[in-house]
Amino acid sequence: xxxxxxxxxxxxxxxxxxxxxxxxxxxxxxxxxxxxxxxxxxxxxxxxxxxxxxxxxxxxxxxxxxxxxxxxxxxxxxxxxxxxxxxxxxxxxxxxxxxxxxxxxxxxxxxxxxxxxxxxxxxxxxxxxxxxxxxxxxxxxxxxxxxxxxxxxxxxxxxxxxxxxxxxxxxxxxxxxxxxxxxxxxxxxxxxxxxxxxxxxxxxxxxxxxxxxxxxxxxxxxxxxxxxxxxxxxxxxxxxxxxxxxxxxxxxxxxxxxxxxxxxxxxxxxxxxxxxxxxxxxxxxxxxxxxxxxxxxxxxxxxxxxxxxxxxxxxxxxxxxxxxxxxxxxxxxxxxxxxxxxxxxxxxxxxxxxxxxxxxxxxxxxxxxxxxxxxxxxxxxxxxxxxxxxxxxxxxxxxxxxxxxxxxxxxxxxxxxxxxxxxxxxxxxxxxxxxxxxxxxxxxxxxxxxxxxxxxxxxxxxxxxxxxxxxxxxxxxxxxxxxxxxxxxxxxxxxxxxxxxxxxxxxxxxxxxxxxxxxxxxxxxxxxxxxxxxxxxxxxxxxxxxxxxxxxxxxxxxxxxxxxxxxxxxxxxxxxxxxxxxxxxxxxxxxxxxxxxxxxxxxxxxxxxxxxxxxxxxxxxxxxxxxxxxxxxxxxxxxxxxxxxxxxxxxxx
Numbered sequence: 001x002x003x004x005x006x007x008x009x010x011x012x013x014x015x016x017x018x019x020x021x022x023x024x025x026x027x028x029x030x031x032x033x034x035x036x037x038x039x040x041x042x043x044x045x046x047x048x049x050x051x052x053x054x055x056x057x058x059x060x061x062x063x064x065x066x067x068x069x070x071x072x073x074x075x076x077x078x079x080x081x082x083x084x085x086x087x088x089x090x091x092x093x094x095x096x097x098x099x100x101x102x103x104x105x106x107x108x109x110x111x112x113x114x115x116x117x118x119x120x121x122x123x124x125x126x127x128x129x130x131x132x133x134x135x136x137x138x139x140x141x142x143x144x145x146x147x148x149x150x151x152x153x154x155x156x157x158x159x160x161x162x163x164x165x166x167x168x169x170x171x172x173x174x175x176x177x178x179x180x181x182x183x184x185x186x187x188x189x190x191x192x193x194x195x196x197x198x199x200x201x202x203x204x205x206x207x208x209x210x211x212x213x214x215x216x217x218x219x220x221x222x223x224x225x226x227x228x229x230x231x232x233x234x235x236x237x238x239x240x241x242x243x244x245x246x247x248x249x250x251x252x253x254x255x256x257x258x259x260x261x262x263x264x265x266x267x268x269x270x271x272x273x274x275x276x277x278x279x280x281x282x283x284x285x286x287x288x289x290x291x292x293x294x295x296x297x298x299x300x301x302x303x304x305x306x307x308x309x310x311x312x313x314x315x316x317x318x319x320x321x322x323x324x325x326x327x328x329x330x331x332x333x334x335x336x337x338x339x340x341x342x343x344x345x346x347x348x349x350x351x352x353x354x355x356x357x358x359x360x361x362x363x364x365x366x367x368x369x370x371x372x373x374x375x376x377x378x379x380x381x382x383x384x385x386x387x388x389x390x391x392x393x394x395x396x397x398x399x400x401x402x403x404x405x406x407x408x409x410x411x412x413x414x415x416x417x418x419x420x421x422x423x424x425x426x427x428x429x430x431x432x433x434x435x436x437x438x439x440x441x442x443x444x445x446x447x448x449x450x451x452x453x454x455x456x457x458x459x460x461x462x463x464x465x466x467x468x469x470x471x472x473x474x475x476x477x478x479x480x481x482x483x484x485x486x487x488x489x490x491x492x493x494x495x496x497x498x499x500x501x502x503x504x505x506x507x508x509x510x511x512x513x514x515x516x517x518x519x520x521x522x523x524x525x526x527x528x529x530x531x532x533x534x535x536x537x538x539x540x541x542x543x544x545x546x547x548x549x550x551x552x553x554x555x556x557x558x559x560x561x562x563x564x565x566x567x568x569x570x571x572x573x574x575x576x577x578x579x580x581x582x583x584x585x586x587x588x589x590x591x592x593x594x595x596x597x598x599x600x601x602x603x604x605x606x607x608x609x610x611x612x613x614x615x616x617x618x619x620x621x622x623x624x625x626x627x628x629x630x631x632x633x634x635x636x637x638x639x640x641x642x643x644x645x646x647x648x649x650x651x652x653x
Contacts, residue, residue: 124273133192186223
């Protein structure tokens with residue numbers, strides 16, 4: 001008899017109830033479509049299972065005949081399934097072509113050296129459900145870490161948000177871990193409240209469930225870790241078996257969680273396919289799992305572990321209290337590993353020194369909102385190592401990202417950036433065009449590889465919020481939209497898929513008074529590392545494009561035009577000529593009378609000539625008052641912008 005590995009529902013279900021009538025244990029009809037019941041699935045979810053989650057081994061065998069019958073009875077033929085071992089299903093149309101699937105019971109490859117008893121535990125269903133209740137993200141983060149460690153014990157872990165989870169799914173689960181925080185005076189976190197109420201109403205029978213709880217709280221409150229304690233008591237009352245007593249964690253939760261997870265994983269891993277806790281094998285399982293780290297950390301493609309020596313640092317930490325409207329600096333001296341990130345350092349300060357310190361946490365992957373100014377550099381705190389920013393003096397000056405209002409301590413207000421971005425609408429609006437089509441008939445555009453690669457290189461920015469704070473202008477000009485917004489607009493205009501109307505709107509917006517010309521100096525952005533250079537280059541490209549398409553109208557266009565003509569006529573790129581030629585034709589003519597033209601002929605200019613010429617320019621006529629005349633010209637507030645723009649447009653110089 002065949003065994004079903006997985007079953008799913010495609011789109012366009014007409015909710016005819018045929019599948020549910022034949023096999024209600026697997027199919028359940030909702031208002032919109034048929035769903036695959038959570039209790040029969042490894043991932044414990046309730047949906048159409050388009051992700052292809054496996055059925056639990058006993059269900060795949062027990063209901064295989066009924067699943068095939070339901071697929072055959074479906075009038076619109078949208079029930080699909082895969083068969084374990086390559087056996088052909090009865091209804092050919094109901095099965096998508098798939099590669100042969102290994103039997104579920106043999107899906108886990110057990111390392112050599114495991115005893116026969118331990119190998120027997122590894123056979124069959126190895127699903128682990130990790131439920132988290134989280135208000136600020138701490139419990140969710142611990143759940144993810146727990147899931148990664150569970151792989152060392154041949155467990156297939158699923159991290160599940162309590163919000164929207166079906167209590168009926170608990171009935172079929174053999175292994176459940178709960179990690180939850182407590183909110184307020186002993187309340188459930190927001191994402192766990194509905195699930196808690198539903199469990200209390202339905203009271204599912206959990207006699208086959210093995211579980212443990214890790215509770216996070218604050219011992220300064222009377223109801224310490226109450227949410228976790230409530231879950232522990234509830235599971236016990238519903239008949240579940242505790243494999244490890246509840247772990248209570250205070251605000252410094254890392255160490256107690258580590259103790260709990262290292263103890264509970266080998267114990268929950270000793271629950272066999274029938275749901276029985278084999279306690280006598282815990283010691284063997286611990287030894288087996290301990291070897292997992294060595295296996296994982298080897299291999300050609302495994303990243304190396306970076307470990308640096310501790311360094312003694314003095315930290316100047318900016319603080320701001322909004323209620324008192326007072327700001328100041330905290331000075332802290334400590335020893336830290338050089339490989340730790342700035343975020344690691346702030347977390348340690350928050351947990352060990354001052355719990356009121358406020359900053360935005362990231363995910364250790366370059367979170368765009370974690371930008372800070374550290375020793376004058378604007379960086380992302382969750383990926384920047386201390387060794388990257390520490391100077392020879394071993395001092396760290398940590399400030400909020402500049403140019404943005406401060407909410408508290410190191411947290412800045414990004415609402416202005418988000419509002420400007422919403423007004424700019426840098427999302428794609430494409431014109432109708434021919435293109436390839438997906439299997440479902442939806443049209444997709446095409447782009448050649450060279451264009452796609454160039455577009456990707458220009459947009460390789462870690463954080464547009466970080467670019468926004470690199471501006472020297474945004475802190476003083478509240479109407480200025482900012483370089484982070486303008487860069488996104490320009491990259492969208494550069495995208496060949498962008499519609500013509502949208503491109504024209506973007507270019508018109510960039511050319512407005514508060515647009516791309518409002519930035520005082522793009523070099524202020526370029527000084528901030530790779531992202532700054534990339535952003536400044538893109539913004540300069542946008543300026544050059546606007547000048548070319550507007551025939552050099554406007555103040556900047558006029559200055560670049562006359563500067564360009566002077567350079568082309570003289571063959572010299574220098575700042576001496578800028579003093580006069582930006583005045584237009586009369587300025588160029590006046591160069592003849594004030595000695596500038598003669599100085600250029602003789603080489604007494606800053607144009608890369610021999611150093612002796614520079615010395616002669618200070619001593620010999622027609623030197624005037626010095627080598628480079630003062631830029632006293634009301635029409636040129638920042639002459640270096642004109643030079644920069646011209647150099648960008650005319651690549652010969």
